[in-house]
Amino acid sequence: MSTATLTTPPVTTPAAAPAVHRSWFGDVWLVMTRELRPVVREPFSVVFGLVQPLVFLALFGPLLVGSVGESGLSGADVWQWFVPSILVMTTLFGTSTTGSNLQYEMQTGAHERMLVTPLSRSSQLVGRSLKEMVPLTAQAVIVVLVMLPFGFRADPVGGVLGIAMLAVLGIGIGSLSYALAIAVRKQEWMFWVVQQTFLFPLLILSGMLLPLESGPQWMRVASAFDPLRWVVDAERALFAGDLGAAAVGWGWVAAAATAVVGLVVGVRTIVRSTD
Template sequence: MLRDIWLVFCRSMLPVVRNPVAVVFGLAQPLLYLGLFGPLLGDTGWQWFVPGLLVQLALFGTAYAGFSLLPELRAGVMERLRVTPVSRVALLVGRVGKDMVLLVVQALLIVLAAMLFGFRASVGEIVLGLALVALLGIAIGSVSYAIALKVKLEYVFASVLSSTIVPLMLLSGVLLPMSNGPQWLYWLSRINPLAHVVDAERSIFTTGSVVLGLVSVTALVLVGVSYGVRTFNRESA
């Protein structure tokens, strides 16, 4: 299975290696927020804002990963892969691995760019922060591929994403602290597991507990990967 995962990973990475412009385009929105929205928070706001920006990058960067699967479905690539001995788990994990590597590279570039504005972090904090973002990317990417495999149409997939990703992001407190809103909105955000991941990401670069965030992201990974693997096995049967 490890060999199959590596083969799928390398195959998925080839378009990125040949045309790394995708990395640049993926950074466009976060850099825009960093340059135009971050300075409004003042000199002390970077430690709060940048971790949320990293979670936002993971959310949008991997949620749309399923789009890359749709052309292969139409071209019959998945049909041909089904008759090969390649593990069905590898078909998912190899793709998600590519997205995770791309996400970590982009997140690292965001952190380095943020340091030019005043963000401060040690090497250990950066490594832990990137690890948490990578785990979130694995969970969301797995679900993204599974949904794409089920709906098979771009306009349906886009509708599913637009109706779920934006509300989840807004209720996670990425851009504004949910404690500033009414109590009902704050408690509604507590139901969102992404809110606890955002809190944990911020705690890594400041002070605070990351336990609840780690529990939340671990649960998301287990649910996301399990759902993705089950979907790939069922659709490839």
């Protein structure tokens, strides 16, 4: 009599999933491209953001022809003086309101879902801020092209450098806007209170609309602490082709300092946020 030998099949364990090595720069790129998709799908939003600056060019610009002569600026050079200002204004208006988009994502829960993804929080803030370079560049190019038939002259090299400076400035202002949106997420109305409180003093003290030389002494002193003032002066020099002017160097310092401060504040805010 023979007995059958029972054999137990070997137990196999599933292979461990390969470790995924994430790149911080890759995460930044993913976030930036995600934020750019709505802009690509609806490019009209870029043009719509130019309505207010173009209104200033159409209605406020002609008024400068008679007023700036007292400051030594001839009517023929008004656009050389005013168009670079409008480019900085476009950057200020466009990037200072981007936090409202983040507020909408907080309301819908999209922001919370992003926070629990493997993407680092710092890369999410930096990616959002870098996205601002694309619409800013497009808007600046549109403004320059629109004003060329009216006599505005843009130095090619200086124009490219000027737009690059605006992009750096926009990264900083956009980061601060996102940080503000996160900081006041439980009081959404406070975002617009703070944004408007800082927007117009920065705009007026920068000398965008009227020459500061004819203003009171206290205003000229206060303008020295406004980073936009240095960027405005630099943009005027760059578009005029005066690439070696001291104002250009100070403009890069102001734009870079704004970007660094904005990114540091923005990253710290999003990393420390709990919801």
